[in-house]
Amino acid sequence: MLNSSAGALTLLPFHFKRLDDSRHLIVNLNGEYATLSNEEFDRLLTARSPEELGALRFPLLGKHFVAEGDPSLAIELLAVKMRSKKAYMKDFTSLHMMVVTARCNCVCDYCQASCADPAAQGLDMTPEIAGKAVDIIFQSPSPGVKIEFQGGEPTLNWPVVRLIVEKAEAAAAATGKDVAFVLCSNLFEAKEEWADFCRKHGISISTSLDGPEPLHDLHRKSRCGESSHARLVRNLAFYRERVGPNSCCALLTITRDNLGHLREVVDHYRDMGFRSVFLRGLNPYGFAVKNHDSIGYSVEEFLEAYTDALDYIVELNAGGAYFAELYAELLLMRILTPFSTGFVDLQSPAGAGISGAVYNYDGSVYPADEGRMLARVGDDTFLMGNVLRDTHAEMFGGPLIRRLVRQSCVETLPVCASCVYQPYCGADPIRYHVECGDIRGRHPGSEFCKKNKGIFDHLFRKILDDNPKVMNVFWSWIQREGIRSVNREDS
Amino acid sequence: MVERISPSACKVAFNSGAYEREALSAAALRATDKFHVKVEPCGTDSHAVIFQCKNECDDGLMENAALDLINDALDEQVRLDLARRTGAIRETIYQHAFTPFDLRDKKC
DSSP: OOOOOTTOEEEOOEEEEEOSSSEEEEEETTSOEEEEEHHHHHHHHHOOSGGGGGGGHHHHHHTTSEEESOTHHHHHHHHHHHHHHTGGGGGOOOEEEEEOBSBOSEEETTOSSOOBOTTOSSOBOOHHHHHHHHHHHTTSSOSEEEEEEESSOGGGGHHHHHHHHHHHHHHHHHHTOEEEEEEEOOOSSOOHHHHHHHHHHTEEEEEEOOSSHHHHHHHEEETTSSOHHHHHHHHHHHHHHHHOTTSEEEEOOOOHHHHTTHHHHHHHHHHTTOSEEOOOOOOSSTHHHHTHHHHOOOHHHHHHHHHHHHHHHHHHHHTTOOOEEHHHHHHHHHHHOOOOOOOTTSBSSOOBTTTEEEEOTTSEEESSHHHHHHHHTTOOTTOOEETTTOOHHHHHSSHHHHHHHHTTOTTTSTTGGGOTTGGGOOBOHHHHHHHHSOTTOOGGGOHHHHHHHHHHHHHHHHHHHTOHHHHHHHHHHHHTSOGGGSOOOOO | OEEEEETTEEEEEEETTTSOHHHHHHHHHTTTTTEEEEEEEOSSSEEEEEEEESSOOOHHHHHHHHHHHHHHHHHHHHHHHHHHHHHHHHHHHHHHHHSOHHHHHHHO
């Protein structure tokens, strides 16, 4: 089959879907896409010579939907592109999340961590466990590691945060690896000691912001009764002054209450000096499950709000502001560029364990925070091991991780294997386990699948409309530059 | 060939000469979020897809589901045919993408 005679036409692998009554979208293994009329699609399927393709010939050749003569060069190019797209895998686990305490000074209605009272005992990571975890982390083959401090509220166990940073920096120097740190804090408290330490060691700060004060405080409640938003605003300014103006970023959690107000949330993020937002839906874990009736919503409701907010953000950018929606930015990078984009929650195979791992305060290790949350309610399916008794090889090369990798390749999963968006998408085996009891998922009913398909549909509608104003905004996000720097003719 | 077999169930027959069972199963799988679905032989030269609403449904829902199934079955048959034509090349691409360079040199 590889030795076709000169001039013969070879069809190369691709996926397709009907866009509407008159068009098909075709996407090859690496995500290069094209739209064809129904007649053109039929011509592609039935043509047996390049000439029969007519005007389609060179566009389809250029995007590797067909090859002429010996297809070996096309196959090699597609293989190189695929290797580039999957390059994020070669470094193995680079993101390590350390839950240094389960105690928290706030009680959020959707908390995945299911936080404990600050006075509770026995819920902090000990120095011994922290040290063992750092030893395990630096056995990762990744040339660079990122350590994220999580909780609860990690600043409640500040001595262990310090110890981890100092030990990790020593390990990085000894191994020649790079190391970066992120402190995931609610910023309810702030101290000069913490800020100075963060500045000295280049620690970035990630916090949570759900919108203007009434929306933020509605579900992010402090234990002492004070406004968590007021504290956040004050302490954000404090950290920006002492650690650096770009030292802090924020994550949004969308509940029923801010779902219909995402434009106001976006405006508030801009007022607070942020240049991006991640419009992130609720995940089905922890308090979010218990409180679903009051704070949850359907996928359809989420998609309606998301697409409206995204369109609003695009308008803001077209008007000269720079403000990105980070999930759209990631997906656009995958659709419009050949570059590798690892994102733990949407990659194939899934990033759980092979891109990121979670180290609980008691030394247990999980491939994702969701696995840790399931363990809290008695489901140990995703326990990789414990730093006190298991080696790196036993945990990261063990049967659980191998099973997750084998069964989370969208290229082989039912429905995913033939999905037109497959090259851009990924799997979430832990979420599938929660949804249907099977880590491979059951996609006709999967909310994860519906959400991502809905967003892909919306992005492709925008891309295929090819409005220069919108495309300039999309490229400005990909290039991380303001729209005036993106050089593209307006019609 | 759409037959209403009860207020909440429908049967669609497909000629086995035009639609393989694998294509019908793939198409039927897409309907399993809203329907209970079964694929079974129907006579000597056909297969039938029988689907029944999981919850309340009206005539419009059933009719649209049947029409969607007919189009999905065609699409899935096209996908099967494409997989046969391009499957070997697909495997070759993956092998070339992920085989270590030194091993590829030895194979050449």
